[in-house]
Amino acid sequence: MNKIQVTQSSMPHFDDYVNEIKDLWDSKWLTNRGSKHQQLEKELIDYLNVSNISLYTNGHLGLENILDAFNLKGEVITTPFTFASTTHSIVRNGLKPVFCDINPLDYTIDVDKIESLITEDTCAIVPVHVYGNVCDVEKIEEIAKKHYLKVIYDAAHTFGVTVNGQGIGSFGDASMFSFHATKVFNTIEGGAVTFGDASLSSVLDQLKNFGITSPESIDYVGGNAKMNEFQAAMGICNLRYVDEEIAKRQKVVQRYRSNLEHEEGITLVKEQPGVKSNFAYFPVVFDHYKSTRDQIFEKLKEHDIIARKYFYPLINEFNCYKDDHDVKDTPVAKYIADRVLTLPLYADLSLADVDKICQIIKE
Numbered sequence: 001m002n003k004i005q006v007t008q009s010s011m012p013h014f015d016d017y018v019n020e021i022k023d024l025w026d027s028k029w030l031t032n033r034g035s036k037h038q039q040l041e042k043e044l045i046d047y048l049n050v051s052n053i054s055l056y057t058n059g060h061l062g063l064e065n066i067l068d069a070f071n072l073k074g075e076v077i078t079t080p081f082t083f084a085s086t087t088h089s090i091v092r093n094g095l096k097p098v099f100c101d102i103n104p105l106d107y108t109i110d111v112d113k114i115e116s117l118i119t120e121d122t123c124a125i126v127p128v129h130v131y132g133n134v135c136d137v138e139k140i141e142e143i144a145k146k147h148y149l150k151v152i153y154d155a156a157h158t159f160g161v162t163v164n165g166q167g168i169g170s171f172g173d174a175s176m177f178s179f180h181a182t183k184v185f186n187t188i189e190g191g192a193v194t195f196g197d198a199s200l201s202s203v204l205d206q207l208k209n210f211g212i213t214s215p216e217s218i219d220y221v222g223g224n225a226k227m228n229e230f231q232a233a234m235g236i237c238n239l240r241y242v243d244e245e246i247a248k249r250q251k252v253v254q255r256y257r258s259n260l261e262h263e264e265g266i267t268l269v270k271e272q273p274g275v276k277s278n279f280a281y282f283p284v285v286f287d288h289y290k291s292t293r294d295q296i297f298e299k300l301k302e303h304d305i306i307a308r309k310y311f312y313p314l315i316n317e318f319n320c321y322k323d324d325h326d327v328k329d330t331p332v333a334k335y336i337a338d339r340v341l342t343l344p345l346y347a348d349l350s351l352a353d354v355d356k357i358c359q360i361i362k363e
């Protein structure tokens with residue numbers, strides 16, 4: 001059996017990509033809002049069902065920029081059960097992360113614990129649609145309205161997800177999507193920010209291009225985070241196949257579920273009502289199972305199957321954060337982080353391999 005990685009990038013047919021980039025050899029326009037960039041922007045507004053979008057060279061810089069664009073000061077409520085990027089983007093903006101615990105059902109922010117963390121310094125909430133599970137967007141909006149807080153979602157995992165038909169990127173003040181190679185939809189590296197207030201467009205354009213507002217004026221201390229034409233071309237190609245890819249992922253997930261859902265000591269996330277999923281990840285929590293998470297991780301590795309302890313360690317256990325934060329403040333996140341494993345999941349993973357993986361777990 002070949003090595004099975006936790007994920008495998010979706011790629012278009014080679015000829016498809018070559019065709020798509022051919023005209024770049026005529027135009028010699030390789031970045032800075034070229035024609036591919038503009039086309040992908042339009043197609044994504046449509047696909048994601050959002051009103052405004054700004055493309056980025058990666059998702060992380062998109063998140064940094066949108067936090068910057070809102071001119072926030074003070075404390076930001078977020079969760080430690082996520083990828084490093086979420087917290088880093090807050091801290092790199094000079095803001096203070098305040099960690100809220102997650103709920104034990106879908107591992108998104110526990111909305112019943114947000115209000116007790118709000119102080120006069122709180123300016124925003126940065127919740128994460130972790131694993132593609134949708135946060136309680138209604139409750140979060142209610143809290144944000146009541147306390148005049150911005151809501152910026154880390155939607156890195158939720159490409160193409162809808163809630164009662166509404167694009168996930170249309171909730172809150174803004175959302176960040178990642179188009180990294182390992183995500184459901186990729187532009188090799190890449191990302192986007194979606195937002196409701198159209199006037200943010202020009203601010204983001206400037207923040208990601210050195211703060212340049214016109215050839216002779218620079219109004220912001222901006223960085224460089226533009227998506228180039230080769231990335232956009234990859235996106236245009238991958239977007240043609242993404243529905244097919246998601247359908248294949250769904251089959252893989254269904255197979256995992258039928259193999260594991262009746263195992264005592266294994267907890268799977270329930271399907272969320274009204275949510276059209278993208279089947280981004282398949283997290284499994286081993287809770288009083290016959291083997292521990294770490295034993296299963298090692299056992300799979302012996303068979304050349306690479307699962308991932310995602311998310312372990314928690315962000316409030318990172319060396320760069322642990323002095324200022326106490327993991328005891330987020331006990332549910334700690335409990336899940338110590339027991340969760342995301343199993344290999346990608347469109348071309350065969351159902352026979354899924355069965356094999358589950359067999360090894362059950363042994």
Ligand SMILES: *Cc1c(COP(=O)(O)O)cnc(C)c1O
Nearest residue numbers: 058059060083085156178179180
């Ligand atoms: C992938 C990811 C990011 C960062 O996205 P990049 O495109 O890799 O910069 C941020 N947050 C979460 C939760 C992610 O999984």
